[in-house]
Structure formats: structure tokens, C-alpha cells
Amino acid sequence: MRYSASHKLETREKLLESSALSAKKSGFSTVGVDGLMKAIGLSGGAFYSHFSSKDELFATIVERELRQSLARLGAEQNLDKLERCLKVYLSMSHVEQPESGCALPALGAEIARSDLMIRQQAEQWICRLQQSWAGVLHSDSLAWAILSQCIGALVVARMLASPDIQQQVLKSSYDEIGRQISSSKA
Template sequence: MRYSANHKLETREKLLTSSAVSAKKSGFSTVGVDGLMKAIGLSGAAFYSHFSSKDELFASIVERELCQSLERLGADQDCDRLERCLKHYLSMAHVEHPESGCALPVLGAEIARSDIAVRQEAEVWICRLQERWASILESDSLAWAILSQCIGALVVARMLATPDIQRTVLKSSYDEIGRQIAGRHQPICK
């Protein structure tokens, strides 16, 4: 059977999408190539016509996910949009649905253990997000602090078993970010 000219691209896109969801739900290292391919209805052998290795797939997932995070959290930002992003980021919906949210809280440890190329790629996208926030907040250090606090708060909230305590972590982080920004004589922003 002949496939359309776009079949390989469509299959690669399905594999990236499915693998990203799987990685954000369960971690990337927990699923083998056969499992990743089975999730999109193909055999493990077909994997190598799309990626030379599982590490190459992971690098592509990191690039794609962080690019999407930049689009959601950093594109064309103003203070009101930044505030809405922070509220969504530090929400129970984000805690409960890691597969549809930011990859950093879920994949950060795996990125840290990856080879230098993956870490450098992640660095590019994280720095772009930080630069966008720094331009809004007019502070490089405040942007790094808020970015780090958001990721950390989400990790801690996901580690906890009790929803009330999870909400407390998220609200405390959001309130503290508000105080940090207000300490610069701004509401959530200027």
C-alpha cells in the first residue's frame, strides 16, 4: 500500500504528540520505543524511520514543549496577560493535568540528566521566556525568581497527596509573587 507524501510527517507529528503526553504523565524514561509506537498504532521497528534514537526523540520533545510554553507564557505579554498566565500556571487544573501543561516541572529532572545538547536546547527556550518576563517586570533577577518559584511550586504541589495542601502551596506562591512584584512599587505589574 502506498502512503501519501505527508504520511511520514503526519506519523512523526503523532509520535511527537503522543510521546510528549506520555512523558509529561509518566516520565520519558519509563516507556520504551515499542510502547511509544504502540500508542500510535505502529510497530517499534517503524520508530527508526522517524528518529535515530530515543534520545533524539526526547530532544525533539523538549524543543517542541518549551517552544509551546514560550508561546503560552511569554508571547506578546503585557502585565494583565502575565497575571492571567501566573494564575493558570499556579492552579489545581495545572497540578491535576500535567499532560496538558508546562513540561518543565515534569521533565526538568530528565532534562538535567540528559546530554549537553538537550540541556543547551532547554536553556535557549528557558532564557527566552525569562527575557520576555524580564522585559515586562523590568528586572532580570525578578523574572528568574518568579520563573523558578512557579516551577518549584508546581513540583511541590504535585508531590503532595492532599488537595487542600496543594491549593495552599499554589496560593502561597501566587501571593508571594504578588508581594515580590508589589515590592517593586507595581500592582502585579506596572
């Protein structure tokens, strides 16, 4: 049975969405092609009509997720919007629901172990986000520091077992970032 072009695009979109959620929640390398396809109700063989390899799927997920992060965190920022974004980013809901949040804390280690093309692709999007924040903060180095601190705080909070300590990590990071931003305005 032959499917329409729109059906193929819809299936690809379902596969991307499902695979991105799975990757951010459990790691990309933990699920095989059959498992990724089963999650959307198809057989593993259908995968190859959408992607030539699992690595190609991962590259597409990284590009898509980082583009979405840039749209949420970087587009048309001003200082008030940036501070609101940071409050949401450094929240317990972001810690507890990695599948619905930023890909960087969830997939950063896997991106770091990926081939050069994927790392370069991630670098392009991260640099665009950093440049957006640098424009708001009027400092390249402060933008890098805050971006790194946010991602690191999420990674550390997710590593911890105690919600009280997780909240302490998030609050400490948010407060310190607030001090950094305030001192840059002076």
C-alpha cells in the same frame, strides 16, 4: 507498501504528540520505543523511520514543548497578561493534568540528567522565556525568581498527596509572586 510524504509527517506528528503527553504524565524514561509506537497504533520498528534514537525523540519533544511554553507564557506579554498566566499556571488543574501543561515541572529532572545538547537547548528556551518576563517586570532577577518559584511550586504541589496542602502551596506561591510584582512597581 510505500506511504506518501504527508503520511510520514502526520505519523511523526502523532508520535511527537503522543510521546510528549506520555512523557509529561509518566516520565520519558518509563516507556520504551515499542510502547511509544503502540500508543499510536504502529510497530516499534517504524520508529526508526522517524527518529534515529529515543534520545533524538526526547530532544525534539523538549524543543517543541518549550517553544510552545514560550508561545503561551512569553509572547507579547504585559503585566496583566503575565498575572493571568500565573493564575492558570499555579492552579490545581495544572497540578492534576501535567500532560496538558508546561513541560518544565514535568520533565525538568529528566532534562537535567540529559546530555549537554538537550540541556543547552532547554537553556535557550528558558532564557527566552525569562527575557520576555524580564521585559515586562523590568528586572532580570525578578523574572528568574518568579520563573523558578512557579516551576518549583508545581513540582512541590505534585509531590503532595493532600489537595488542601497542594492548594495551599499554589496560593502561597501566587500571593508571594503578587507581592514581589507589586513591590517592583513601587
